[in-house]
Amino acid sequence: MDIIRPGTQIDFMKYRKAAFALSAALIIISIAALFVRGLNYGTDFTGGTEIQVAFSKTVKTDEVRSAIEPIGLASAAIQSIGEDRDNEFLIRTPATGDTVQQIEGALKDTFGEETVDIRRVDVVGAAVSRDLKQKGFLSLFYAGIGLLIYISWRFKISYSVAAILALAHDVIITVGVFSITGREISLPVIAALLTVVGYSLNDTIIVFDRIRENIKKAAGSFDFPSLLDSSISQTLSRTLITSSTTLFVVLALFLFGGSVINNFAFAIMVGLIVGTYSSIFVASPILMLFSRTKK
Amino acid sequence: MDSFKLKGLLILAVLIVGTLFAAPSFFGSKEVPEGWIGPKEKIRLGLDLQGGIHLVLRVVTDKAVESRLNSVASDLKSQMINERIHYSSVSAESPEILQVVLRVPDDYAKLGKLITDSYPYLREANRSTAGGTMTVNYQISADEASTIRTQAVEQALETVRNRIDQFGVSEPSIIPQGNDRIVLQLPGVTDPERAKALLKNTAILEFKLVDEERSVQDALRGDTPSGSYVAYMKDGNQPILLKQRAVMTGDLLDDARVRIQSTYNQPYVEISFSRQGGRIFERVTSENVGKRLAILLDGKVYSAPVIREAIAGGRAIIEGNFTDEEASDLAIILRAGSLPAPVDILEERTVGPSLGQDSIYQGFLSMIIGGLVVVAFMIVYYKFSGLIADLALIANIVLILGALAVLGATLTLPGLGGIVLTIGMAVDANVLVYERIKEELRLGRTAKMAVEAGYKNALPAILDANITTLIAAIVLFQFGTGPVQGFAVTLSIGIVASLFTALVLCRWIQEWLVNYQKIERISI
Numbered sequence: 001m002d003i004i005r006p007g008t009q010i011d012f013m014k015y016r017k018a019a020f021a022l023s024a025a026l027i028i029i030s031i032a033a034l035f036v037r038g039l040n041y042g043t044d045f046t047g048g049t050e051i052q053v054a055f056s057k058t059v060k061t062d063e064v065r066s067a068i069e070p071i072g073l074a075s076a077a078i079q080s081i082g083e084d085r086d087n088e089f090l091i092r093t094p095a096t097g098d099t100v101q102q103i104e105g106a107l108k109d110t111f112g113e114e115t116v117d118i119r120r121v122d123v124v125g126a127a128v129s130r131d132l133k134q135k136g137f138l139s140l141f142y143a144g145i146g147l148l149i150y151i152s153w154r155f156k157i158s159y160s161v162a163a164i165l166a167l168a169h170d171v172i173i174t175v176g177v178f179s180i181t182g183r184e185i186s187l188p189v190i191a192a193l194l195t196v197v198g199y200s201l202n203d204t205i206i207v208f209d210r211i212r213e214n215i216k217k218a219a220g221s222f223d224f225p226s227l228l229d230s231s232i233s234q235t236l237s238r239t240l241i242t243s244s245t246t247l248f249v250v251l252a253l254f255l256f257g258g259s260v261i262n263n264f265a266f267a268i269m270v271g272l273i274v275g276t277y278s279s280i281f282v283a284s285p286i287l288m289l290f291s292r293t294k295k
Numbered sequence: 296m297d298s299f300k301l302k303g304l305l306i307l308a309v310l311i312v313g314t315l316f317a318a319p320s321f322f323g324s325k326e327v328p329e330g331w332i333g334p335k336e337k338i339r340l341g342l343d344l345q346g347g348i349h350l351v352l353r354v355v356t357d358k359a360v361e362s363r364l365n366s367v368a369s370d371l372k373s374q375m376i377n378e379r380i381h382y383s384s385v386s387a388e389s390p391e392i393l394q395v396v397l398r399v400p401d402d403y404a405k406l407g408k409l410i411t412d413s414y415p416y417l418r419e420a421n422r423s424t425a426g427g428t429m430t431v432n433y434q435i436s437a438d439e440a441s442t443i444r445t446q447a448v449e450q451a452l453e454t455v456r457n458r459i460d461q462f463g464v465s466e467p468s469i470i471p472q473g474n475d476r477i478v479l480q481l482p483g484v485t486d487p488e489r490a491k492a493l494l495k496n497t498a499i500l501e502f503k504l505v506d507e508e509r510s511v512q513d514a515l516r517g518d519t520p521s522g523s524y525v526a527y528m529k530d531g532n533q534p535i536l537l538k539q540r541a542v543m544t545g546d547l548l549d550d551a552r553v554r555i556q557s558t559y560n561q562p563y564v565e566i567s568f569s570r571q572g573g574r575i576f577e578r579v580t581s582e583n584v585g586k587r588l589a590i591l592l593d594g595k596v597y598s599a600p601v602i603r604e605a606i607a608g609g610r611a612i613i614e615g616n617f618t619d620e621e622a623s624d625l626a627i628i629l630r631a632g633s634l635p636a637p638v639d640i641l642e643e644r645t646v647g648p649s650l651g652q653d654s655i656y657q658g659f660l661s662m663i664i665g666g667l668v669v670v671a672f673m674i675v676y677y678k679f680s681g682l683i684a685d686l687a688l689i690a691n692i693v694l695i696l697g698a699l700a701v702l703g704a705t706l707t708l709p710g711l712g713g714i715v716l717t718i719g720m721a722v723d724a725n726v727l728v729y730e731r732i733k734e735e736l737r738l739g740r741t742a743k744m745a746v747e748a749g750y751k752n753a754l755p756a757i758l759d760a761n762i763t764t765l766i767a768a769i770v771l772f773q774f775g776t777g778p779v780q781g782f783a784v785t786l787s788i789g790i791v792a793s794l795f796t797a798l799v800l801c802r803w804i805q806e807w808l809v810n811y812q813k814i815e816r817i818s819i
Contacts, residue, residue, distance in 0.1 A: 001676050006737055052650065101488060119650040121487065123643040128351060132776070139774035146766045154759055188709045191779045194771045195716065195786065198764035202720075205763060206727065209756035238723075238730045245672060245726075246719035249665030253715050256664060258657035260343070260650070261712050268716065 004237040012232050012280060013225040013288060019281035023169055030176020037179050042186035043122050045136070047129035048094040051103055052120035052259075055087040055111055064089055067110035071102045081259045088119070088259070096123050120260075136190040140171070143197055151201075155208055158290040163204045166283035170200045174271045183263050192267035199246065199268075200275025203239055204283045210235050211284070224291050228284045236280070243276040303807070306800055310690055316697035338699045339466070340482075341707030343778050344655050346648035347482040348490055351641040352455070354475045357390035359447035359636035360440050364393045367414060371395070374413065380405050383428060391440055393417060393433045400429035447635040448475055455479070457631035458493055462624075476641070480777075487645045489620065497593055497637050498628040500545025500566075502579070502611075503537045505587035505599050511536040529595040530616050537589055537596070542579045547572025551629035553622045554612070562622035564613045566629060573609025581605030592625075658711035666692075666718050673722060677729055679818035683804050684725035687796035691721050694792040695785065704788075707781030717789030723760070724797030727753040729819055742817045743809045750802050757798065761790050 043050040053064075064078050068091070076093040093099060100121050107116045124132075144164060151160035171193055178185055210231040218227065250272060254265035315333035322328075327335050342349050364387035371393075375382050381398040388394040397403060403422070410417050416439035422431040452471055459467050459481065468480040484490050506523040511534050514525050526537050551566045568576055580588070580602050589599040590613055597615040617625065670688065673681035695714055699706055732749035740748065765787060772783035808814045 001678075002733075006733070054649075117647065117649060118645075119647045121643065121645040123640075125351075125639075125641040127353070128642040135774045139770050142774070143767050143770040146770060147763055150763060150766060187776065187779050188712075188782070191709060191771055191775060191782050194767045195764075198767035199720070201763045201767075202723070202760040205759045206756050209759060213752075234734075235730075238726050241676070241726045241730075242720070242723040245669045245722050246716065248668040248672070249661070249715050249719035252661040252665035252668070253712055256657055256661040257712065257715075258654055260654055260708055261658070264709060264712060 002237060003240055004233070008236075009226075009230050009233045010236070012229050013285060015281065016285035016288070019285060023278070023282055026173050026176070027169065030172050030179065033176050033179040037182070039175070039179055040182050040184050041133075042184040042189075043092060043124050043129075044187045045129050045133045045185065046094065047096065047124050047126045048092065049096055049099045049103075050120075050122040051091045051100060051118060052081070053089055053091065053107060054117045054119055055089075056115045056117065057087065057111070059087050059089075059111060061089065063110075064091070064107070068103055068106050071106050073099070073103070090259075096125060099123075132187060136187065139190065140193060140197070143194055144168075147197070147201060151205070155212065158287065159208050162283050162286040162290065163201060163208065165286055166204055166278040167197055167201060169278050169282055170196060170271055170275045173274045174267060177270045178267070183266060186263060188261065188264040189267050192264045193271065195268055196271025196275060199272060200278060203243070203276055203279035206238060207232055207235050207279055207284060208287075211287070225288055228288055232280055232284055239276060239279065243272060247272055299803075299806070299810075303803055306803055309795070310693070310800075313690075313694040313697035316700045317693045320696055320700055334700070336700050336703070338696060339703065339705045340651075340655075341705045341710065341778055341781050342480055342482060342644070342651075343646050343708045344651045344658075344706065344711070345482055346485055346646050346651040347480065348484050348487050349642070349644040349777060350479040350481070350490070350494070351472070351643075352451075352477045352479065352494065352638045353641050354448050354451045354477065354634075355637045355639060356444035356447050356475050357636075360435065360443050361387050361390045362636070363443055364391075364435065367393060367417075371409075371414075374409060375406070378405055378409055380409070388432065391435045392420065393435070395431045395433070397429045397431065398427075400424055400427070403429055403431065406431065444475065448477070450635045451638065452477055454632050454634050455494060458627055461627045461631055462490075462493060477638075483648075485645065485647055487643060489624065491640060491643070493624050493628060495638060495640070496628050497634040498545070498631075499593055499633045500548065500629065501541040501591045502543040503539075503541050503589045503591060504583060505589050506536040506538050507587065509536060526589070526591065526594065526596050528599075529592075529597050535589065535596055535599060537591075542583075542588070543572070543575055545629065545633060547575065548629060549609075551626040553619075553626050561614075562617050562619050563615075564617075564622055564626050564629065566611050566613065568609035568611075570609070573607070576609055576611065577605055577607045654708050655711075658708060658715070662711070662715045662718065665715055669718055669722060673725070677725075677819050680725075680729055680732075680805070683801055684722055684729075684797075686804075687725065687801045688718065688721055690800060691789070691792050691796045692718070694795065695788050698788045698792065699785070702784075702788075704784045705781050706785070707778040709778045710781030710785040713782045713785035713789060717786065717793060720764075721789065721793035721796070724753075724757045724793060725801060727757055728797065728801070732817065732819060736817065736819075742815050745817065746802075746805050746809050750798070754798070757794070761794055765790050 061078055061080050068076060073093050073095065076091055079090045080088070081090050082088045091103060100123065104116070104118055144167070148160050148164050151163050174193060174196060178189070211228060214227050214231050215222065247269065250265055250269045253261060254269055257265055318333060319327045319335050320338045368385045368387060371385050380402040382395060383398050384396045386394055395406060397406065407419070410433060416436040417433040418436060420432040420434040422429060448471060452469065455477055456469050459469060459479070464481050464484055466482055470478050472478045481490060506520065509520045509523065511525060514520065514523065514536050515534055519525065522539055523536055524539055525534050527534055547569050549567050549569045549572070551564055553562050554565045555562050584602050584604060587599045587601050590597045590611070597613050613625070670685045673684050675681070677684065692714065695717065728749050731753045732745045735745035735748045768783045768786040768790070772780055775783055
């Protein structure tokens with residue numbers, strides 16, 4: 001069985017202008033979203049208190065809000081999570097200190113001692129959140145440097161620059177999607193971004209490896225664009241199969257993994273799709289641009 | 296035996312060892328049955344999966360330096376009286392500055408000599424003369440200050456360990472982080488308020504005489520007699536006038552136990568002093584019969600009973616309307632010793648047991664669903680070769696679990712996510728190889744040649760692709776905390792395990808099929 005008929009050669013390079021236009025548009029939208037909407041940083045990065053609470057009877061978001069209003073937490077963000085029947089909520093406030101006891105007390109007073117189940121509490125002080133934020137972004141930066149060095153060692157420098165540009169493309173768009181959807185950036189999401197970095201590079205490297213091999217085989221006489229096309233075509237079924245199997249499991253994680261890991265799975269899912277696209281339509285065309293400017 | 300068979304045996308050995316190490320974890324919370332000969336270590340679950348508390352404490356080391364300066368100040372006062380140096384005040388001005396105000400500026404030279412002789416780590420920072428008095432500021436040397444800070448953190452770590460041990464948490468993790476932080480992981484503890492109270496009390500126990508000659512009302516109006524101050528009772532907050540000097544402190548404490556007062560069923564804490572402490576206590580009580588002695592913990596007065604007679608035997612009791620829990624926690628912190636400096640709580644994460652259970656269930660559910668889809672896909676697409684890849688996938692998961700158990704790594708929720716991802720990615724190496732084999736077969740190569748060339752040609756790409764992911768995982772481990780590190784660990788182990796299963800195990804099986812079973816058509 002084959003999803004791509006053997007010997008198929010798709011002229012990917014023909015679409016490079018359209019692909020560049022699409023990528024440029026996505027990147028501009030992402031950056032614009034970052035400026036206009038910003039990112040919804042989670043408690044890990046803003047500091048404050050986050051409480052996940054479940055009720056054993058039907059409770060509406062507004063009821064939760066009015067229950068905690070008297071303790072002066074009107075600014076608290078209250079979000080219903082999971083299915084409606086779970087009656088589960090996330091309460092977030094920048095306040096720290098006795099906030100947890102106050103909220104727990106207020107909820108138990110309003111809804112009854114036995115119906116309230118405090119499932120998770122995160123209280124992060126300002127010093128720690130500053131640290132975590134710094135470390136989170138530094139880690140993306142250092143991963144980039146480490147990968148740049150490794151790829152430069154294994155391939156030519158132009159390959160590694162093309163790969164890193166494609167990578168930056170993937171990360172910017174994934175973060176942009178988080179900005180647009182208003183999903184929360186937490187520590188696991190940063191971990192997911194780093195995983196996206198690793199996986200999307202996987203795809204790119206497989207293609208580059210084939211380019212390197214085909215150049216060696218061609219022994220000097222070849223047309224670079226069509227060599228790129230055939231290299232991408234030859235690896236296309238692998239790219240699609242691996243991306244799909246990984247997408248299956250991430251989708252399972254996204255659908256069934258529960259609220260705690262939902263944003264993590266979402267980030268990997270988006271990154272995987274963008275990364276697959278970029279390894280076909282972005283990384284190799286950039287390589288072609290480089291080879292042209294050299295001539 | 297040829298090298299091929301030997302290789303097969305080695306692979307088998309790795310798989311058996313992996314299975315033996317992974318096996319105990321499959322019993323979940325149940326005991327590993329008697330008679331099991333393999334290792335008994337189960338995979339440690341992270342707090343996000345089994346429930347518990349994660350705390351980051353900061354030792355306020357400034358306070359430790361300041362309290363050293365305060366004790367220097369009180370020693371210095373008596374030395375200055377002996378040396379006839381006329382001072383009006385000595386105090387810690389800021390955490391690192393000791394300020395001496397001289398009534399007679401001419402005493403400056405004598406003071407300078409006294410400081411150099413007795414406190415070589417104090418350096419004069421500046422001095423000024425105004426209205427006939429001279430103010431001299433001494434700065435504690437950076438070396439000494441940093442020694443005090445380090446010691447304070449070490450001692451705090453020790454005290455925190457003692458308290459947690461006595462509180463009875465199974466497998467706690469208490470490690471220092473950075474200069475002044477302590478990270479605690481307390482699995483199974485789900486009452487954060489109680490845990491925090493247990494840790495935050497500096498537990499400085501003091502005995503002070505009540506100043507009964509002067510009225511507390513006068514003191515509250517602002518007319519505090521020298522040598523005394525107003526403190527407050529723990530219950531009810533009434534003011535009480537105490538002598539500043541502590542006649543005794545908790546340093547000489549030997550033990551603290553909860554006792555129950557039989558008439559009211561009211562718990563109290565009985566403390567016993569060391570032999571030296573007992574003698575001092577006897578002397579203090581015999582000198583002050585008829586007076587009231589206040590017992591203070593962290594500055595709050597717990598009780599202030601009248602001393603009826605000299606107390607021999609080195610025992611005292613602390614009452615204070617405790618609940619059973621409060622009394623038992625108080626006894627714990629008294630036994631565990633005091634903190635050298637107060638601690639702040641910088642970070643607190645609590646996961647209730649119900650959420651942990653749900654997370655495990657949901658994690659495994661998505662693992663099974665995702666896994667089944669991948670397994671089915673591989674068989675449909677690659678037929679018999681797909682089945683081999685599926686076997687490798689199962690071996691892969693077993694090896695990951697075994698490695699987690701052997702390394703004593705902690706399985707967190709993102710870590711579980713990492714295993715799920717590995718399932719999706721692990722087949723990648725197989726896919727790369729199989730696509731190569733197909734290419735070779737299309738070129739008309741024999742099964743044997745196709746398998747050989749397939750593995751050989753796919754190797755560089757597989758290595759490069761996996762090493763880059765490994766680099767990302769290592770960076771993640773360096774910068775991440777708790778759950779995220781768990782993810783980095785499973786991701787890394789998953790990569791290594793999948794390289795083994797795809798490049799060694801699958802390759803061996805397929806070489807065996809084409810070389811030994813003389814299979815001529817590969818089902819792929």
